[in-house]
Amino acid sequence: MERTRNLVVGNTSQLSQYFPNDYIKISSRDIDNGIFEQEWDSVYLTFAKQNVFDSEDSDFFSVNTYYTLDIIERLLLVSNRIVVYTTCEIYQNHYGPISISTEPSFQIDSSNYSNYIQSKYLLNQMITINRVKDVSWNKVVIIHPFNFESIHKNKYFLFGKIVDSIVNETVIDIGDIDFYKDILHTSRMVEQSIKSDGDCVIGSGRLINVRDTVIGIYKHFDMDYNIFVNETPREGNRLKFYY
Numbered sequence: 001m002e003r004t005r006n007l008v009v010g011n012t013s014q015l016s017q018y019f020p021n022d023y024i025k026i027s028s029r030d031i032d033n034g035i036f037e038q039e040w041d042s043v044y045l046t047f048a049k050q051n052v053f054d055s056e057d058s059d060f061f062s063v064n065t066y067y068t069l070d071i072i073e074r075l076l077l078v079s080n081r082i083v084v085y086t087t088c089e090i091y092q093n094h095y096g097p098i099s100i101s102t103e104p105s106f107q108i109d110s111s112n113y114s115n116y117i118q119s120k121y122l123l124n125q126m127i128t129i130n131r132v133k134d135v136s137w138n139k140v141v142i143i144h145p146f147n148f149e150s151i152h153k154n155k156y157f158l159f160g161k162i163v164d165s166i167v168n169e170t171v172i173d174i175g176d177i178d179f180y181k182d183i184l185h186t187s188r189m190v191e192q193s194i195k196s197d198g199d200c201v202i203g204s205g206r207l208i209n210v211r212d213t214v215i216g217i218y219k220h221f222d223m224d225y226n227i228f229v230n231e232t233p234r235e236g237n238r239l240k241f242y243y
Contacts, residue, residue, distance in 0.1 A: 014186050043082045045072070162218075
């Protein structure tokens with residue numbers, strides 16, 4: 001019997017680092033046409049143009065929406081299941097617990113949302129529309145992830161800066177991180193992605209104080225947070241909740 005074959009597209013992504021070693025991992029750039037001629041059990045599209053602070057004006061839609069949709073369409077005939085990732089940011093206007101049955105509260109025309117979030121929202125909408133037109137699109141599983149972090153986080157992001165600071169013992173400048181957020185380890189996100197058989201929201205189910213967590217990480221490595229981190233406090237009420 002032929003061994004089950006699974007494919008991860010986006011081999012430099014944080015997520016790709018935690019898929020099993022026997023999964024085939026490829027770059028999302030210049031994909032060999034042979035990939036679309038082979039049969040796959042599950043395909044995980046982990047690539048995305050990243051939402052970093054210095055690229056808010058970038059064209060996120062070309063990669064996160066249209067290129068992703070193009071790859072999905074080319075893989076539909078040769079895959080049993082295709083997993084894509086959007087973002088729980090599309091529930092920003094919702095208060096309280098959310099699940100896959102919760103309607104996204106995102107407003108696509110709102111100037112309060114970054115192009116990154118809008119590109120992920122549009123991807124979600126296009127997949128939903130395509131499912132109505134073509135039943136083969138029901139093979140596509142949409143995962144709405146909360147924040148996932150690991151040592152492989154890009155250095156442009158908070159936890160990436162923290163990892164770099166700890167490994168190289170360098171001082172970093174950050175904004176106010178005294179807020180609450182749902183965060184889980186990337187390995188857990190991958191585990192749940194492999195198990196999922198339908199659209200789902202994945203998170204830890206808990207809100208944690210980010211500042212307390214970061215202080216604890218430095219303490220674990222016998223490093224003084226106050227020495228290695230310059231934090232710019234937020235004016236006014238410091239108790240913030242980010243879902």
